[in-house]
Amino acid sequence: MPYFSMPTKDQWKRDIGFNQLFGFHKKSPFPAMERIGRLIDDYDTESKRGPQADAGKLLQMKFHMLAACGFVQKYGMRPEKLGGTPTSxxxxxxxxxxxxxxxxxxxxxxxxxxxxxxAIENFGRSVDAHDQSRDQALLTGGILQWFDDAERARRKLAFRGGLAYRWSHVDGGKGNLELYDTDTEGDDLEDGGSLYAMDQQGHIYVHGANAPMDLLxxxxxxxxxxxxAGTIRIVEGQIVWVSTKSGHYKPSVEQMLNLLERLRVYSVNLDKVTVLRENYQGGVQIFPQSPNRFESCDASKFLKARQWxxxxxxxxxHIPRT
Structure with missing residues (x-):
């Protein structure tokens, strides 16, 4: 039946049939459904704080619920992308x-x-006026490379079973779906990883191979x-680490949450993913393939806490120098 308020987690479980036969402890059949249930639970917890509830956090949770619901609706009959098939x-x-x-x-x-x-207005990041001006100068000088739709499509990741793939795009069309690997692609522009950006639909684009013009x-x-936006390292389809290191967009915790929410919907196992943040206070090198200016944490813990x-x-x- 239609909702006139945000459902509680127990109500949601009843409505999707988890009270039938198996009780309330049946696990969600695929990650996108799991994320919706978790977000409903987090929303309920935050809203119960009353006047102290964080309105911005509640709004962002709504957006992520919408994104997950839209993904399930779009790919409901494609279990290879969704990780399962939703019931009626x-x-x-x-x-x-x-x-x-x-x-x-x-x-x-x-x-x-x-x-x-x-979503972009409330939870995204734009290029500031200074960098916009610099980009225009580089474009005019034929130094900077900007992707059109065709170039962008060649760099879009596709996820199957939690692993990252990319279409080979042979002869102007899609060729084979191949596991993406940072090293195999020659993407080693940022601390052993590729540059990435995520658009307002949640599509993730990666690149880092040597190009005839500068890539930003x-x-x-x-x-x-x-x-x-930031950097990402992928080994044989498995995402190893992600960051929001981008001088153009200067992403915050919100943008890392946007990425992790989407990766979970794509069935990525975040227990195997590390999040890096820039740490200019020095310290011991934790992540062996990155400079010690990065501090690390588990992506699953980041998503659960919705903060560092x-x-x-x-x-x-980004922790500034003290």
Whole structure:
């Protein structure tokens, strides 16, 4: 039945059929459903704080619920992408949840905006005026490379079973789906990893091979805003580590959350992923393939805490020199 308020976790379990036969302890059948349930639980916990509830955090959770619901609806009949097949009860509950959340978000949207525009405005990052001016000068000088739609498609990751692939794009069309590997692709521009950017639809683009012109984070979306950007290392399809190291976009904790939420929906096992943040206070080198200016944490712990998991301030992806 339609929702007129955000469901609780127990209500959600009932609505997707988890109270039938198996009780309330049945695990979600695939990661996107797991994320929706977890976000509903986190939303309930935060909203119960009353006047102390973080309105920005609640809004971001709604956005991630919408993204996960949209992903399930789009690929509901493609278990190789989704990691499972939703039941009819799940499909109805997802439709009802998405409809309810959209009804609460639409009134605060600019009439010309899509939900993607809303996400970029509230949770994304843009290139500042100084770097925009510099980019234009580099473009005019024929030094900077910006990707068009065709070039962008060649660099888009596709996920199957939690592993990252990329289409070979032979003779102007899609060729074979091949496991992506940072080293095999020759992507070693940033501390042993590739540059990446994530657009408002949650598509992740990577690149780092030697190019005839300079490649920057702004190259992927031709200077447009992103939901996340930084560096990423992938070995035989398995994401090893991610960062938000980008001088153009200067991503924050919010943008790392955008990335991790999307990777989990893509069935990536975050227990095997490390998050790096720049640490200019020195310290012991923790991550062997990166300079010691990075501090590391487990991606799954980051996502669970929705912040840098140590809780030590500043809650930032960049610790300045003290």
């Amino acid at each position: 009860l799940m499909r109805q509950a997802i439709y009802d949840l998405k409809t309810y959340i959209e009804s609460t978000v639409r009134p605060i949207l600019d009439p010309t905006w899509t939900l993607g525009d809303f 984070h702004s190259s992927f979306l031709a200077g447009k805003a992103v939901l996340s 998991p140590t809780g030590v301030q500043p809650n930032s992806m």
